[in-house]
Each structure stands twice: as structure tokens, then as C-alpha cells.
Amino acid sequence: MKRLARPWMIVLLLxxxxxxxxxxxxxxxxxxxxxALERIRVRGILRVGMDAxxxxxxxxxxxxxxxxYEVELAEYIAAHMGVRAQIINLAFEGLYDALDAGRVDMxxxxxxxxxxxxxxxxxxxxxxxxxxxxxxxxxxxDDGVLETDDINxxxxxxxxxxxxxxxxxxxxxxxxGNTVQYTVLAYxxxxxxxxxxxxxxxxxxxxxAVSVYQFAKSHPNALHIVCYLTHEPYVIATSARSPxxxxxxxxxxxxxxxSGVLDRLRERWLSAALTSP
Amino acid sequence: MAHTDAPLGPPHQVRTTNPKIGIHTRLTDxxxxxxxxxxxxxxxxxxxxxxxxxxxxAYIEPLSGLQDWKHADLVVDHAVHQGLTVxxxxxxxxxxxxPADSISSFLDEEHYPDFARFVGDFVSRYKGRIHYIIVWNxxxxxxxWGFRPVNPDAYTHLLQTAYQAAKAANPQIKVLAGALxxxxxxxxxxxxxxxxxYLRAMLDAGAxxxxxxxxxxxxxxxxxxxxxPDPHVVNFRxxxxxxxxxxxxxxxxxxxxITEGGWNDHPRWTRAVKxxxxxxxxxxxxxxxxxxxxxxxxxxxxxxxxxxxxxxxDYYTFVTPGFDPKPIYLEVQRYATP
Numbered sequence: 001m002k003r004l005a006r007p008w009m010i011v012l013l014l015x016x017x018x019x020x021x022x023x024x025x026x027x028x029x030x031x032x033x034x035x036a037l038e039r040i041r042v043r044g045i046l047r048v049g050m051d052a053x054x055x056x057x058x059x060x061x062x063x064x065x066x067x068x069y070e071v072e073l074a075e076y077i078a079a080h081m082g083v084r085a086q087i088i089n090l091a092f093e094g095l096y097d098a099l100d101a102g103r104v105d106m107x108x109x110x111x112x113x114x115x116x117x118x119x120x121x122x123x124x125x126x127x128x129x130x131x132x133x134x135x136x137x138x139x140x141x142d143d144g145v146l147e148t149d150d151i152n153x154x155x156x157x158x159x160x161x162x163x164x165x166x167x168x169x170x171x172x173x174x175x176x177g178n179t180v181q182y183t184v185l186a187y188x189x190x191x192x193x194x195x196x197x198x199x200x201x202x203x204x205x206x207x208x209a210v211s212v213y214q215f216a217k218s219h220p221n222a223l224h225i226v227c228y229l230t231h232e233p234y235v236i237a238t239s240a241r242s243p244x245x246x247x248x249x250x251x252x253x254x255x256x257x258x259s260g261v262l263d264r265l266r267e268r269w270l271s272a273a274l275t276s277p
Numbered sequence: 278m279a280h281t282d283a284p285l286g287p288p289h290q291v292r293t294t295n296p297k298i299g300i301h302t303r304l305t306d307x308x309x310x311x312x313x314x315x316x317x318x319x320x321x322x323x324x325x326x327x328x329x330x331x332x333x334x335a336y337i338e339p340l341s342g343l344q345d346w347k348h349a350d351l352v353v354d355h356a357v358h359q360g361l362t363v364x365x366x367x368x369x370x371x372x373x374x375x376p377a378d379s380i381s382s383f384l385d386e387e388h389y390p391d392f393a394r395f396v397g398d399f400v401s402r403y404k405g406r407i408h409y410i411i412v413w414n415x416x417x418x419x420x421x422w423g424f425r426p427v428n429p430d431a432y433t434h435l436l437q438t439a440y441q442a443a444k445a446a447n448p449q450i451k452v453l454a455g456a457l458x459x460x461x462x463x464x465x466x467x468x469x470x471x472x473x474x475y476l477r478a479m480l481d482a483g484a485x486x487x488x489x490x491x492x493x494x495x496x497x498x499x500x501x502x503x504x505x506p507d508p509h510v511v512n513f514r515x516x517x518x519x520x521x522x523x524x525x526x527x528x529x530x531x532x533x534x535i536t537e538g539g540w541n542d543h544p545r546w547t548r549a550v551k552x553x554x555x556x557x558x559x560x561x562x563x564x565x566x567x568x569x570x571x572x573x574x575x576x577x578x579x580x581x582x583x584x585x586x587x588x589x590x591d592y593y594t595f596v597t598p599g600f601d602p603k604p605i606y607l608e609v610q611r612y613a614t615p
Contacts, residue, residue: 053547112587165552165604
């Protein structure tokens with residue numbers, strides 16, 4: 001009996017193996033998906049939650065219509081999925097609750113990756129980094145800054161312009177230590193710090209990426225981005241129950257990045273008139 | 278309680294030029310004893326005498342009758358040892374005291390006695406060390422009232438029940454009411470009630486017999502600290518309008534304590550100010566309140582979060598999660614420490 005059973009066992013094992021392969025590659029990679037993506041396609045609407053009080057990413061125009069980088073990005077993502085975006089303006093504190101309660105399909109609102117929420121939500125890849133930038137005048141380009149030693153060399157003995165009390169101010173105070181010494185020049189706003197840099201009152205400046213890009217819009221070709229000193233990548237969140245929707249959003253972002261749409265959004269709402277390594 | 282992870286060390290006193298300065302700590306979710314101690318040391322070193330800290334009922338009594346005071350003891354022991362005056366905010370309903378599909382700010386009248394028993398236990402446990410408690414938080418917001426329509430009468434009943442239990446446990450305890458959210462919500466709004474209207478409704482319902490001081494949230498939004506009070510504006514001096522309501526109702530003797538407030542310096546939030554303005558307005562607020570004889574303390578939001586919020590909320594803090602003092606911390610310290 002044992003001799004006779006062995007071929008059947010092999011057939012059975014082979015059959016099981018093939019069945020597993022079929023399941024894995026049959027277009028059912030998300031057995032626990034809640035069908036959100038299909039519902040969006042049937043509805044023809046992607047419901048987008050955001051707090052429209054953070055210009056230039058999202059705010060309300062004089063008619064109360066949401067506008068900005070994230071509004072337009074949401075519209076591009078919806079178009080990529082073959083639907084239209086419906087912006088639902090909510091207080092920031094209620095965004096994740098709205099997502100959990102199924103009131104919106106995705107949230108985009110200067111969100112940063114939060115490891116504590118990854119049981120409930122899925123995050124996309126970043127679409128913008130709003131961290132602190134080290135910048136110089138365009139005329140003093142230094143493309144060789146990659147390591148901490150390079151940053152120290154650039155800062156040492158120099159004058160560093162910052163906005164008084166800002167994250168950039170704090171970063172400037174942190175970097176100044178025993179091995180590197182420099183003068184911190186504190187200004188009432190990031191713009192004034194960058195004006196001081198452009199005018200030669202300072203050698204470098206530390207400011208958040210949005211302030212740097214916005215300054216560059218009115219002062220084209222004045223600044224050179226040396227490197228990011230901190231990172232604050234913005235991401236999109238969807239419910240962990242909707243992995244197929246999350247995958248569709250990731251795919252849309254990928255396409256938008258490769259086709260230059262993200263760059264164009266930055267140019268439209270911020271500025272690209274900067275040099276960077 | 279033994280503090281092997283973070284010894285208490287020698288007792289301290291707060292040295293400050295302005296004894297009304299306070300800051301809201303966020304130690305509820307801070308696990309490590311050493312970080313709790315470091316937080317409270319830094320508060321003292323900034324020259325702040327007062328802290329408000331949240332003691333969630335749901336954390337202390339996760340099952341009915343089963344109380345775990347370890348974390349609360351740790352916070353209170355270290356705070357008192359640093360010479361700080363603790364104002365304890367009590368709230369957050371455990372799962373067993375509310376329906377399954379409700380949020381943690383939902384408490385029906387049937388369970389008011391359960392909350393009152395917890396309040397009594399809390400006050401009794403910390404008798405002689407905690408002298409102030411706040412009953413609930415921002416009950417004029419639907420979000421803080423179980424996502425139900427707000428109800429000043431029901432809150433007054435809750436306040437009465439909690440007040441009686443607190444006084445029974447310790448007649449010397451000071452019970453703070455309100456902690457109302459500043460809001461310009463129009464009449465009939467589904468999500469909130471104007472704080473001035475809510476206070477009047479509370480007083481009409483007889484709340485004055487059940488609190489010793491009024492807790493007020495005084496956010497400045499984009500306005501300087503000295504921007505004049507206006508019923509149609511949310512600014513720091515809106516607290517004066519709430520004071521006027523107390524006076525109007527013959528309750529001028531009841532002090533006010535600002536238990537949340539301040540300014541945010543996010544680079545882009547439409548209700549934020551520049552970091553330099555935040556520093557200037559904050560110092561101005563502390564200085565103004567020093568002259569208000571009816572205001573006992575100004576406790577601003579917030580000292581430090583255990584982890585980054587990853588949003589504009591991080592721009593309310595004075596110290597990073599990694600204990601790096603922000604410039605606002607250093608400026609307040611420069612002003613407040615002799």
C-alpha cells in the first residue's frame with residue numbers, strides 16, 4: 001500500500017503547491033482588503049480628508065474653496081485612478097478618526113510617517129520633504145558636502161543666519177560645539193534670515209524647505225541648497241483595511257514623480273529656482 | 278514607593294520671579310521614570326511653579342474596582358519632590374463604564390457615581406500633595422462630550438457629583454470647573470457651544486455651588502497677548518470675558534486658573550505666529566497675568582510630548598521629545614529664574 005500511495009502523495013503535494021501559486025499570482029494579493037478601491041471606482045469619487053489651513057499645501061481661497069499643492073496632488077491621484085477628488089476639510093485632530101470611521105478614503109495634510117499608527121493605517125512614499133535645509137548663496141556653491149565633516153567645514157568660523165526661535169535656530173545651536181564654532185545671527189523671520197544670506201551678511205542659513213523654496217520664488221537663482229540637515233517627509237495615509245487602495249495611491253505617486261508632475265506642483269506652489277547638488 | 282529607576286534625590290523648591298508661571302506636562306504616556314523625572318526637573322529649572330497633568334480614569338481603573346496607581350504615584354512623587362504644584366485633570370472613561378461603540382469622553386448619568394468614586398479615591402490618595410483637581414476637559418465641545426450634543430446642565434450634574442465626592446475625601450481640595458475650549462461656535466452648532474454662553478448656562482444650572490475656581494483655556498491664535506478682549510475673537514485676553522461672566526453672576530471671589538493656552542509657531546498653520554512672536558507673546562502673557570489678582574496661575578500648553586506628533590502640534594512644545602530645550606524654553610527661563 002505504501003508503494004501505491006507515494007505517487008498520489010506527490011500528486012497531492014504538487015497540486016497543493018500549484019494551488020498556492022495560483023492564489024499568490026491570481027490577482028488576489030490582498031485577501032483581507034475591504035474593497036475600498038472598488039467602491040471608489042463605482043462611486044467615481046475619491047474622498048480626500050485634509051485640514052485646509054496650511055498654505056501653500058492646502059488652504060481656503062476667498063470663496064472657501066480648498067486650494068494648494070496637496071489639493072492639486074489629490075486631484076492628480078484621483079485622475080490617475082479614473083475618478084475625481086472630493087476634498088473634505090476637517091480639523092487636523094479629526095483626520096485619522098475620519099479615516100478610521102470610513103468618512104474619507106485617504107488623508108493628506110502635511111502628515112509625517114508615524115510608526116505608532118501602522119496597525120491602523122498604511123502610508124505612501126513621501127511626496128515632499130519639509131525638513132531643515134542648509135543653504136548658501138548661489139555664487140558660493142559647494143557640491144562636496146555629504147558628510148558631517150563637510151558640514152562642519154562649511155560652518156566653522158562663519159556666520160549662520162536663522163529665524164529666531166525656529167527649528168533652524170535650535171539646529172544651529174545644536175551643531176555648534178567643541179569642534180566647530182560660528183556666529184548665529186537670529187532674525188525675526190526665515191525670509192529676513194535668507195535676505196541676510198543673499199546680501200552677504202551671513203555665510204550660510206538654516207531654514208525649513210518651504211521657506212527656502214518660497215524665498216527662491218521671489219529671489220530666483222540667489223540660493224544654493226547644500227543639504228538637508230533634518231527630514232520631515234510628507235506622506236499620504238489610507239486605512240490598513242484597504243491595501244489595494246494604498247497600492248493604487250503609491251502607484252499614482254510613482255507615476256506622478258516620474259512624469260515630472262511633482263516637480264511641476266512644487267514649481268507652481270513653491271519654487272524651483274534653486275540650485276542643488 | 279521605591280524609585281529605583283529614577284531616584285528622587287534631594288527635594289527642591291522652584292525659584293522664580295513670577296510664581297504664576299505654569300506649563301502643561303504630558304506624562305500620561307511617558308513610560309520611563311528617568312524621563313518623567315527629567316521632564317519635571319526641566320520644568321522647575323525653567324522657573325515654572327505650576328503643572329497641569331492628566332490622570333486618566335481609564336488608565337488607573339481599567340477594570341471596575343481594579344486600580345493601578347503605579348504610574349500616577351511616580352508622576353506625583355517626582356513632581357512634588359521638584360517643588361511643583363500639581364493641578365490634576367481627571368477624565369477619560371474606561372471601557373467598562375460606557376457603551377462598546379462610544380469614545381472615551383462618553384459618560385452617561387448612570388455612571389456619574391462611578392466617576393465620582395474615582396475622584397474621591399484620587400483625592401484621598403494624594404491628600405496633602407495634590408491640592409487642585411479639574412473635573413473633565415472642554416465639555417463645551419461635542420468631541421469631549423462623547424460626540425453628543427454638549428449639555429451644560431448635564432455637565433453641572435457631573436460636576437456636582439464629583440465635587441461632593443472630592444470634598445468628602447478632603448475638604449481642603451480645590452475643585453476646578455470648566456476648562457472650556459475657546460470657541461466662536463454659533464448658537465445651535467452641532468459640534469460646540471460658545472464658551473461664554475456655556476459658562477452662563479452652567480451658572481444658571483447652579484454650578485457655582487460646586488467649584489472653587491474656574492479653569493480656562495486661553496489660546497492666543499495669531500493675536501498678541503495684549504490684544505483687547507472681544508466676544509467675537511479668540512485671543513489670550515478672552516479670559517477676561519469669562520471673568521466678567523463670573524462677576525456678573527456674583528462669583529467675583531472665585532479665582533480663575535489658566536490651565537491650557539499659549540501660541541503655536543508652526544511655519545505655515547494659519548493660526549500660528551512666528552517663533553519670535555510666540556516668545557514675545559508668551560512672556561507678555563506671563564507678565565500680564567502677574568498683575569491680575571483674580572488669576573492664580575497661567576499654565577500654557579505644552580512642555581514636551583513623549584514622541585513627535587509629526588504635525589503642527591509639535592510647535593506648541595517648549596522642549597523636544599529628546600529633551601532639547603527650544604529657544605522659547607531658554608527665553609522663559611531667562612525671564613523667570615532669578
